[in-house]
Amino acid sequence: MSQLSQASCEVCRVGAPKVSEAEAQELLSQLPQWSIVTYQGGNQSSSQDSDQSSDQGIQQLQRQFKFKNFVTAMAFANQLTEIAEAAGHHPGILVEWGKVTVTWWSHSIKGLHRNDFIMAAKTDELLPA
């Protein structure tokens, strides 16, 4: 069990500091399965793309988890919902057949807060050891 996963999220409001590049790299070193990605504004092209552009350029923490089918992938999403509710901090969860892509970022600061790395560590601990 990692130290990071034992930490608690602090309240993160508009104006709270994003992690610095150095902090991000140090925290990421504790989360070898995760990547920092930059949101590009939707994974589809459509004439009806609407409210996604405001998220463009936001840094997010992302990992893909593999499962044996859709139902087990959804079961993981439900477990993740429980820890997200408990922490009052919620990810993006993309469930597809046999895989779940989890994305953490802090909406209020449009980027990565230490909380996101804590939640990523807690997400990893949902898996059987």
Add this chain to the structure above:
Amino acid sequence: MSQLSQASCEVCRVGAPKVSEAEAQELLSQLPQWSIVTYQGGNQSSSQDSDQSSDQGIQQLQRQFKFKNFVTAMAFANQLTEIAEAAGHHPGILVEWGKVTVTWWSHSIKGLHRNDFIMAAKTDELLPA
């Protein structure tokens, strides 16, 4: 209740016909909340992008549903899982705080089959009238 939502999915294997452009437009006219989008290969830029490129250029049927929080969004995702399991056909479900983006397409033919429009109609009927 729409006629489309009452139809059953047929078996869709590699080599089954994609819907024609005319069929797609006719079916889409029965699904006013849905859009046909083209998968662009991931909504994030990352040096670790892996298996998404094979899906690039695939046409998909997509709708975003709004909810009052994360838990109600996830409850909808669980309802959708039940009808997906019953039909043996599974969508992509992106759950975020207060919204769910549902994407239907047929993996085996890398595009849209009539089944996807049927499943979109069934998805709409999960909502309270």
